[in-house]
Amino acid sequence: MKAYTTKNIRNIVLIGAPRSGKTTLSEAMLFEGKVIDRRGTVEDKNTVSDNTEFEQTNQKSINATPLYAEFGGCKINFIDAPGSDDFSGGALSAFKVVDAAVMVMNGTAGIEVGTTLFARYADQYGVPMVIAVNQLDHDKANWDGVRAAIAEEFGKKAALCQFPVNPGPGLEGFVDVITMKFYNKKNEEQDIPAAYADEAEELRSELMEKAAEGSDELMEKFFETMELTTDEIREGLRLGLQKGETIPVFCVAAKEDAGVKRLMEFIVNVVPSPEGKEEPTVDGGSIKCDPAGPVALFIFKTSVEQHLGDVSYFKVMSGTLNEGADLVNPETGNSERLSAIYAVAGSKKEKVSSICAGDIGCVMKLKAGKTDVTLAQSGVEAVKHMVFPDAKYRCAVKAVDKNDEAKVGDALNKIAAQDPTIIVEYSKELRQTILSGMGEQHINYVKWRLNNEFKQNVEFYAPKVPYRETITKIATAQYRHKKQSGGAGQFGEVHLLVCPYVEGQEAPKNFKIDGKDVVFNFKSQEITDLEWGGKLEFYNCVVGGSIDLSFMPAII
Ligand SMILES: Nc1nc2c(ncn2[C@@H]2O[C@H](COP(=O)(O)OP(=O)(O)O)[C@@H](O)[C@H]2O)c(=O)[nH]1
Ligand SMILES: [Mg+2]
Known part of the structure; x- marks a missing residue:
């Protein structure tokens, strides 16, 4: 594989509802990126991404699969994430290492529960989003419905960059209003058919206005001339995307490979590279994504794979990682040698000699290669840990x-x-x-x-339900221990008072012993939190050292 520099890396994750076509789009991207020369299908159980027995039997993704494609002088790393909330851990881990998410939408269904769910997660985790409306070749494709649903769900943020010509089984291709070209199903670039010229002009004006919102300079230029160049539109979309204010909308039919090349071109042109990104560390500082910085990598996924054993997937957060590097886990001080490092496309792994800052790779059989672990040159802090929703x-x-x-x-x-x-x-x-x-x-x-x-x-x-009783009324008890069978005699008396307690209640002041009121003489108080949430308060009221200190631990 060619060696890439940080500015030629793009990292994205494919998210979306189950069965919207993320795995099929991944396969098409691998094909376009020449990582595979024959495309598999989900039905034939031979996609690169769904490569485990469980995924193939159930025809659905369970694991987030890191993949890559070499395209337009860049290495696009993309992670095919599962679509169900049960397996959302994969998408949420991927959010830690990407610069944008491609939300795949089913062109026959529009906004589904999974669309809303993952759009919300992307927003919460601060990951910009691009929408790819898929399955526009399907006989139930409903472009107008999907377009209206996107406008309703994402409002002014949605920036339509394309529209399909004849959606459904007769799909002809897509009109792109950034390049102002028509792309047929074979991804050939042509002039926009005359019948769609007006619609394209209208959408381009709308898109220019949205792109202009990216910065003050662009807005000024737009007001003066009412025009933006194609590169200015791209710049405006990139700025809007980074701020989470713009969601560019694209069209694809992943199963037919239609529109996929153009979507990848847009990713290369508009999605920011990781260069310069500041990654927060556990101590409140940050690590800058700089190929000349100290080496630090972050493990975002681990798995046990057939014939390989333990595999740790990482992103180089800073520096340039060379094979044979000795790195330290800053949190445990344990060191590890990374003798061989690989570029990854699912189960296809290609050995490389170095991986630059911002790029994604994997390493096998690390001792401490757990998910959420940083390995770095000494002196570098660990990357802030990943956060996940509470278990449900x-x-x-x-x-x-x-x-x-x-x-x-x-x-x-x-x-x-x-x-x-x-x-x-x-x-x-x-x-x-x-x-x-x-x-x-x-x-x-x-x-x-x-x-x-x-x-x-x-x-x-089903787990047992913990049954906890509480004290509802006052009770007393007493016990006298007396032993005099040779040697020193033993004598002890225990008087027990049990009463209900409420938070903030005052400590007892006196107690009747043998009918007489005894006033407590508090010496010290010790409070212990109990495992089940209760509290034990111990007051030491021993008079004149009548109980030896060595007995105290047994009493408490
Ligand atoms: N007609 C049509 N079907 C598609 C397209 N993309 C995916 N599919 C089908 O939709 C189903 C779900 O696809 P899959 O890639 O597994 O979706 P995922 O759950 O999002 O990964 C499969 O049966 C695919 O063959 C497409 O562009 N057109
Ligand atoms: Mg899938």
Whole structure:
């Protein structure tokens, strides 16, 4: 592979509702980028992206797959993310390493639940968005409906850059109002057919106005001349995109490869390169994406892959990573040697000798190659950790055969180390291992992995409900201990008072012992938070050292 510099890198993630066509678009982009010379399909279970048995059997993406294409002098790294909320961890991890998201929309369905969900996530994580309306060759393609739905959902942010000619099975191609050209289904650039010239002019004016909002200079120029050049439109869209104020809208029919080349051209021309990006660190500082800076890489995904074992996917946040580099995990101080590094397109991996700042790659068999880990030259701080939504679904897990408990525990810990949206905890209160995830499908996938990948027979069941009683009324008790069978005698008396307690209640002042009022003489107070949320308050009221200090820990 050609060596790339930071400014020739583009990093994007494909997001969108399930079955909108992200994996099909990925395959078309790999084809356009000459990484593959024959396109697979989801139905034939031979796409580069959906390369695991579970994904192929279910014909849906579970894992976010890092891929790349060499195109227009750039390396476009793109991550094919799963579309269901249960597996949103993949898209959310990818947000950490990309400069834009391509929201794939199903041209027959418009705005779906997944569209809104992932658009909201992109907004929350501060990732700019480009829309690609897909499936415009489908017999149920509804361009007018989708266009209206986009306007309703994204309002003034949506910037229409293209429209299709004859959407549906007779799709002819797309008119592009940035280049003012028509692209037929074979991606050939032609003049705009006369019948669509007026519509194209009208849309270009609207687009110029939107692009002008990108900066004051562009706005001034637009007001003076009522014109922007094609490059100025691109600049305006880039600025609007970076600020999250503009969402450019493109058209594709990924299954037919139509429009894909032009979308990639737009990514190369308009999506910002990672150069100069400041990545926040755990100590409140930042790492600048500079190929001449100190080497720092961030692992955003790990997986166990057939014939390869543990694979860690990373983005070089700064510096230039060379094979054989010795790096340190700034949070643990552990060092690692990266003897071989690779460019990645799903299961296709190409060994490279160096990877520049901003680029994405992978390395195998690292000792500490966990997700969310930084490896860097000494003196560099760790990258701020990824954040994920709280788990939405939980269940209890146990090995069917009690003797396998340790093996099941190990397997669960491995799965959780790879997928940060899976949480495994042992609840001392319930005496159960509790597994939490993003949804029922997510948990079922963990079960599938335990059975098939780790060959463990497990049972998933509803966790127990913790039953906590409380004290409702005052009660007293007393006990006298007396032992005099040779040697020094033993004597002790315990008087117990149990009463209901509410937050802020004053400590008891006196107590009746043998009918007599005893006033407490508080010496010290110790408060311990209990595991289940309660509190233990201990008042030491010992008089005259009558209880030896060495007995105190046993009493508390
Ligand atoms: N007609 C048509 N079908 C498509 C197109 N893109 C994807 N599909 C089909 O839509 C289904 C879902 O595609 P897939 O790429 O798995 O969607 P994903 O869930 O977003 O990754 C598959 O059956 C694809 O063959 C397209 O451009 N046109
Ligand atoms: Mg997919």
